[in-house]
Amino acid sequence: MAGVVLSVMAHPDDAEFLCAGTLVRLLREHGWQVHIASMTPGDCGSAELSADEISRIRRQEGANSAAIIGGKYHCLEERDLLITYGPETLRKVVHLLREIRPTIVVTHSPSDYMVDHEMTSLITRAACFGAPIPNFFPRNNLRPMDHVPHLYYADPIEGKDIFGKNVAPDFCVDISGVLEVKARMLAAHASQRDWLLKHHGMDKYVETMKQWAAERGKQIGTAAAEGFRQHLGHGYPQTNLLRDLVG
Numbered sequence: 231m232a233g234v235v236l237s238v239m240a241h242p243d244d245a246e247f248l249c250a251g252t253l254v255r256l257l258r259e260h261g262w263q264v265h266i267a268s269m270t271p272g273d274c275g276s277a278e279l280s281a282d283e284i285s286r287i288r289r290q291e292g293a294n295s296a297a298i299i300g301g302k303y304h305c306l307e308e309r310d311l312l313i314t315y316g317p318e319t320l321r322k323v324v325h326l327l328r329e330i331r332p333t334i335v336v337t338h339s340p341s342d343y344m345v346d347h348e349m350t351s352l353i354t355r356a357a358c359f360g361a362p363i364p365n366f367f368p369r370n371n372l373r374p375m376d377h378v379p380h381l382y383y384a385d386p387i388e389g390k391d392i393f394g395k396n397v398a399p400d401f402c403v404d405i406s407g408v409l410e411v412k413a414r415m416l417a418a419h420a421s422q423r424d425w426l427l428k429h430h431g432m433d434k435y436v437e438t439m440k441q442w443a444a445e446r447g448k449q450i451g452t453a454a455a456e457g458f459r460q461h462l463g464h465g466y467p468q469t470n471l472l473r474d475l476v477g
């Protein structure tokens with residue numbers, strides 16, 4: 231079954247860190263369409279450039295990354311450190327869902343190092359629930375979703391919650407065969423290498439991603455993996471479609 235997968239993350243390079251390998255596998259092995267959305271254009275991701283300048287660069291980097299695999303990038307034009315659960319952000323994600331009509335949606339862990347990630351997780355969860363409801367942000371040319379899509383949470387950054395406790399995934403996806411594609415997608419975010427070095431003292435942008443992938447890989451006896459948990463609350467699909475396809 232060829233479907234559509236959409237990742238909704240806070241910032242333009244989050245998908246490349248957290249779930250791009252899995253997106254590539256869905257595309258290559260099952261012919262799925264891949265969409266990558268970020269809530270913001272990463273407007274705080276520079277110490278030198280203005281918000282407008284860095285946003286312009288990062289929208290292009292997001293598009294370049296998605297283009298590597300024939301996917302499509304979407305920017306929802308919120309602002310860094312200000313992503314807020316409310317009518318405006320819900321409307322944007324609901325309309326994106328109705329346009330793209332994804333089978334599977336991937337977002338951030340509900341508990342993560344940064345409030346932007348947690349808000350995005352909450353907004354995406356609620357938008358998935360609301361997208362099939364006709365009176366929720368109706369727009370003439372957009373048909374409500376036929377049903378709530380399968381929803382998955384990627385690992386939090388460094389696999390830990392805000393108290394430093396490990397967040398164990400439900401299952402891991404082996405990405406060892408597509409790690410180099412994931413690395414090329416991440417490297418498309420060239421502006422961020424410099425920025426992370428300055429702000430977090432974090433060198434080796436791509437190596438950090440690979441180290442984490444190797445860490446998760448150990449759990450399933452492979453060289454690299456990405457971890458996921460499924461949202462299984464009432465009203466959401468209960469079959470584990472992602473695990474069945476690539477787990």
Ligand SMILES: [Zn+2]
Nearest residue numbers: 240241244347
């Ligand atoms: Zn982020």
